[in-house]
Amino acid sequence: MFTRLASGGITVALLGLLVYRPHTLYGTPAPSAFPPQRVVSLSLTADEILLALVPPKRIAALTHLADSATYSNVVAAARAVPHRVRANAEQVIALQPDLVVVSASAHTGGTARDLLRQTGIPLFPLQWHESLSGIRQSIREVGRAVGEEPKARALVADMEQRLRAVQSRIADAYHPRVLYFAPDGFTAGKKTNIDEMITIAGGRNIAALAGIEYFRKISHETLVMLNPEIILLSHDPQSAAPQEVYQWLYAQPALRDVAAIQEGRVYAVPRPYLDVLSHHAVKGVEAIARLLHPDAFGRDRVATTGAS
Amino acid sequence: MPTSAFTLQHIRYAPDNRLILDDVSIDVSPGQWVGILGPNGAGKSTLLRIMAGVLPASAGVALFDGKAIQQWPGRERARQLAFLPQRTDLSFPFQVREVVAMGRAPYLERWQSEDMEDEEIIQQAIQLTEISQLADRNVLTLSGGEFQRVMLARALAQKPAFLLLDEPTTSLDMRHQFAVVDVLTALVQHGVTVVSVLHDLNLAASACASVVLLQAGQVHAAGPPRAVLTVDAIRAVYEVEIALGENPETGALQIIPLRAARSAG
Amino acid sequence: MSSSTRSLPRSHESALVWKKSWLLPLFGLVLFASIAIATALGAVAIPLFATTRLLAQGLLQLPVEGDERALATIVYLLRLPRVLAAALVGASLALAGTMMQGLFRNPLADAGLIGVSSGGALGGALAISSGFAAGASFLLPCATFAGALLSAFGVYLFAARQGRTSLTNLLLVGIAVNAIWGSLTTLILSLARDYEISRQIFFWLMGGLDGRGWAHVQMVFPFAVIGFLPAFFLSRDLNLLLLGEETALSLGLNVEYAKRTLLVFASLLAGAAVAIAGTISFVGLVIPHMMRLILGPNHRLLLPGAALGGAVFLVWCDLFARTVIPAAELQLGVITAVVGAPLFLHLLLRQDKTQRNPG
Numbered sequence: 001m002f003t004r005l006a007s008g009g010i011t012v013a014l015l016g017l018l019v020y021r022p023h024t025l026y027g028t029p030a031p032s033a034f035p036p037q038r039v040v041s042l043s044l045t046a047d048e049i050l051l052a053l054v055p056p057k058r059i060a061a062l063t064h065l066a067d068s069a070t071y072s073n074v075v076a077a078a079r080a081v082p083h084r085v086r087a088n089a090e091q092v093i094a095l096q097p098d099l100v101v102v103s104a105s106a107h108t109g110g111t112a113r114d115l116l117r118q119t120g121i122p123l124f125p126l127q128w129h130e131s132l133s134g135i136r137q138s139i140r141e142v143g144r145a146v147g148e149e150p151k152a153r154a155l156v157a158d159m160e161q162r163l164r165a166v167q168s169r170i171a172d173a174y175h176p177r178v179l180y181f182a183p184d185g186f187t188a189g190k191k192t193n194i195d196e197m198i199t200i201a202g203g204r205n206i207a208a209l210a211g212i213e214y215f216r217k218i219s220h221e222t223l224v225m226l227n228p229e230i231i232l233l234s235h236d237p238q239s240a241a242p243q244e245v246y247q248w249l250y251a252q253p254a255l256r257d258v259a260a261i262q263e264g265r266v267y268a269v270p271r272p273y274l275d276v277l278s279h280h281a282v283k284g285v286e287a288i289a290r291l292l293h294p295d296a297f298g299r300d301r302v303a304t305t306g307a308s
Numbered sequence: 309m310p311t312s313a314f315t316l317q318h319i320r321y322a323p324d325n326r327l328i329l330d331d332v333s334i335d336v337s338p339g340q341w342v343g344i345l346g347p348n349g350a351g352k353s354t355l356l357r358i359m360a361g362v363l364p365a366s367a368g369v370a371l372f373d374g375k376a377i378q379q380w381p382g383r384e385r386a387r388q389l390a391f392l393p394q395r396t397d398l399s400f401p402f403q404v405r406e407v408v409a410m411g412r413a414p415y416l417e418r419w420q421s422e423d424m425e426d427e428e429i430i431q432q433a434i435q436l437t438e439i440s441q442l443a444d445r446n447v448l449t450l451s452g453g454e455f456q457r458v459m460l461a462r463a464l465a466q467k468p469a470f471l472l473l474d475e476p477t478t479s480l481d482m483r484h485q486f487a488v489v490d491v492l493t494a495l496v497q498h499g500v501t502v503v504s505v506l507h508d509l510n511l512a513a514s515a516c517a518s519v520v521l522l523q524a525g526q527v528h529a530a531g532p533p534r535a536v537l538t539v540d541a542i543r544a545v546y547e548v549e550i551a552l553g554e555n556p557e558t559g560a561l562q563i564i565p566l567r568a569a570r571s572a573g
Numbered sequence: 574m575s576s577s578t579r580s581l582p583r584s585h586e587s588a589l590v591w592k593k594s595w596l597l598p599l600f601g602l603v604l605f606a607s608i609a610i611a612t613a614l615g616a617v618a619i620p621l622f623a624t625t626r627l628l629a630q631g632l633l634q635l636p637v638e639g640d641e642r643a644l645a646t647i648v649y650l651l652r653l654p655r656v657l658a659a660a661l662v663g664a665s666l667a668l669a670g671t672m673m674q675g676l677f678r679n680p681l682a683d684a685g686l687i688g689v690s691s692g693g694a695l696g697g698a699l700a701i702s703s704g705f706a707a708g709a710s711f712l713l714p715c716a717t718f719a720g721a722l723l724s725a726f727g728v729y730l731f732a733a734r735q736g737r738t739s740l741t742n743l744l745l746v747g748i749a750v751n752a753i754w755g756s757l758t759t760l761i762l763s764l765a766r767d768y769e770i771s772r773q774i775f776f777w778l779m780g781g782l783d784g785r786g787w788a789h790v791q792m793v794f795p796f797a798v799i800g801f802l803p804a805f806f807l808s809r810d811l812n813l814l815l816l817g818e819e820t821a822l823s824l825g826l827n828v829e830y831a832k833r834t835l836l837v838f839a840s841l842l843a844g845a846a847v848a849i850a851g852t853i854s855f856v857g858l859v860i861p862h863m864m865r866l867i868l869g870p871n872h873r874l875l876l877p878g879a880a881l882g883g884a885v886f887l888v889w890c891d892l893f894a895r896t897v898i899p900a901a902e903l904q905l906g907v908i909t910a911v912v913g914a915p916l917f918l919h920l921l922l923r924q925d926k927t928q929r930n931p932g
Contacts, residue, residue, distance in 0.1 A: 019794050088901070090615050090616040096643045115651060118650060362818075399679075400680070410824065413809060466824070
């Protein structure tokens with residue numbers, strides 16, 4: 001029995017030594033030159049911003065989402081970067097990055113981010129900004145982190161110029177009542193990127209006016225009550241044609257009297273334009289503005305905006 | 309020679325105002341086999357459990373060797389006094405020998421294993437109860453009678469001066485009943501005191517030096533079997549008419565049940 | 574196992590134990606090998622030999638140069654702590670299960686099934702959402718321990734009648750307790766304002782080891798070590814309890830004290846496991862059952878055997894969870910359930926049968 005206790009004690013002591021010793025031995029990466037030369041991105045937003053700021057050869061890997069036409073605005077540009085990662089710490093470390101851009105919010109890859117933090121690899125946490133000004137801030141921050149501040153400034157200036165162009169075209173137009181309504185019943189209220197995009201594009205987001213904040217599920221009843229003049233949906237450019245996405249809305253007898261349905265003003269915008277938090281959000285603003293104000297934009301309506 | 313004696317004084321047990329035992333007083337002299345008799349529900353098992361110290365009495369005191377049974381430190385008590393309940397539900401596949409060895413627990417410190425001396429005692433208990441052939445069997449595969457003998461062996465392995473047995477022979481076949489009675493008689497001759505609840509009046513009459521007849525939680529009569537097990541007493545307690553005789557070989561009192569007694573009213 | 578004061582030769586009972594006790598070092602070796610193999614496998618392929626060399630270099634604090642630094646980081650900072658966490662959680666859950674089965678005298682008792690783990694999860698969720706756990710790293714396991722303990726005593730009070738717990742009672746109380754704690758945890762989750770907090774709580778509801786590192790292992794190590802003590806000190810108490818409370822009492826065991834001690838230690842182990850891995854069911858059911866088949870029901874062997882077996886089991890389950898889909902994670906609890914649920918049903922049917930035909 002005493003031998004048993006002794007062996008138990010020794011095992012515990014050895015394990016304790018193993019568990020409680022400092023484990024920073026390998027985590028500290030070799031000091032690398034600034035600007036970083038092997039950047040790994042763990043968020044699609046970062047993929048899109050990095051591709052605009054950094055030459056592809058300095059990007060060690062992008063996320064798998066970068067290749068998906070469903071979500072990504074950079075499918076073509078991403079081809080210049082050979083590696084893809086998921087939110088898996090092992091894969092990231094194996095790429096020996098000198099900077100990893102991760103999403104600072106916990107929405108994606110939280111555990112991988114926690115693990116990477118333990119290893120001491122330089123992380124750049126990209127804040128989750130649900131606004132166009134936030135997007136501009138993200139771009140400037142990423143620019144600073146990768147040593148490409150002039151490019152970041154130029155990108156922000158380009159964004160602002162394009163947004164001003166949209167606003168000047170629709171300045172005098174009637175601002176219709178718009179509702180974003182996803183097929184799963186969610187709408188975008190105040191404090192969402194979509195709300196800001198609708199507003200800049202010359203619409204009044206009635207969900208926000210009705211006091212809804214963030215993304216919220218609403219009933220058909222609420223939809224009838226809000227009575228939007230225009231309903232916006234997002235569609236997956238890879239699978240569904242825009243019309244298929246909103247045909248079901250026209251088929252709902254309960255929604256017959258909604259102004260947007262009666263006037264046939266239900267439109268689908270490509271999903272990557274709406275869900276994005278990079279500079280590509282400007283494309284979303286432009287697309288929405290064309291839908292809301294076809295006259296102001298004349299004949300240059302884009303094909304993806306669907307028929308009325 | 310053990311000198312332990314048991315004295316019960318005015319034992320009362322009434323949980324939730326249900327009266328199970330009422331004012332039971334018994335003296336058990338050392339080196340005797342005392343049988344506790346009585347019909348179903350008379351409180352026999354309860355009395356035994358109070359004596360074993362596993363059930364506290366509502367009132368009264370059970371003195372074991374001059375000290376209240378509840379005051380005994382558990383392990384010390386277990387070296388003096390072994391208790392075999394009527395039923396043991398063991399649903400884990402121990403080997404017979406392991407179960408018998410558990411009887412040595414009161415002698416072993418937390419970190420100790422059984423030594424040779426313990427082992428001899430375990431072996432003796434196994435032989436006395438005639439379970440040598442079963443020693444390596446899984447207890448879950450045993451019949452009721454076999455298991456009862458294993459549990460008796462476990463109690464014997466405690467090397468107690470005092471044995472409290474709740475119906476130790478009920479599920480045994482006739483041959484093993486005799487064997488168990490012989491073992492217990494031999495133990496009594498060596499100075500061990502046995503108190504057992506019994507259903508078999510003839511067994512009590514032949515084996516016990518004295519018996520306690522319980523009725524509805526009270527002592528109806530106590531003393532030598534011939535004095536207690538009278539026709540009138542059996543009629544009053546068991547509501548059965550009997551005839552009395554003698555065992556042709558041993559000369560022990562023999563009780564022959566005749567019929568249910570007609571109710572007096 | 575020899576005693577110091579009592580004489581030398583091995584007894585028969587000990588002989589029974591000794592006949593099988595060579596299996597324990599064997600299990601130890603299996604655990605060691607499992608840890609080595611599990612550390613070698615993962616999303617990034619590293620040869621077994623290189624892994625063991627890097628592990629040795631890491632243990633000896635030897636420097637690693639060049640490209641191997643990345644591999645050493647993966648092996649030593651990502652995989653090894655996770656594998657050790659799996660071993661720790663598996664051993665804790667199996668040991669807690671064994672103790673609870675002895676305590677409830679029912680081979681179907683398991684920390685997950687009877688709601689002890691979900692009590693621990695609730696404690697953890699409360700500690701995180703209130704900010705209590707942020708104070709110091711050992712506070713989270715303290716909270717899960719408190720939750721598990723509260724739950725264990727509650728289940729015991731409700732389900733046990735005179736020390737015996739009918740299967741139906743135990744499972745029904747388990748369902749009720751799991752439902753209550755689960756809904757309270759969900760309530761806390763839905764009230765949490767901070768996304769980071771709700772993410773952590775959500776993690777408890779799922780159960781898994783992704784993202785576990787040295788910090789987590791360090792956090793629960795002392796709890797697990799204290800929890801393992803019963804394997805040395807309480808084996809006879811458990812054996813005696815299996816004979817029934819009255820018999821155990823008559824054999825000199827302080828039954829109330831033993832039961833409370835067992836509940837506290839089992840809760841400590843379950844709480845430690847929950848603090849690392851959230852609620853993972855069936856480990857405490859599968860392993861004691863298998864170990865009883867191999868080692869017998871005597872707790873002197875069964876307790877250490879269950880700890881080793883549980884560690885091996887969860888190391889392999891977790892390896893499966895993180896490698897079966899490349900670079901993605903399966904839920905560990907799903908895998909243990911896939912293995913455990915059929916066995917649970919089998920035991921349930923068997924116990925049902927034996928209860929119908931007594932004797």
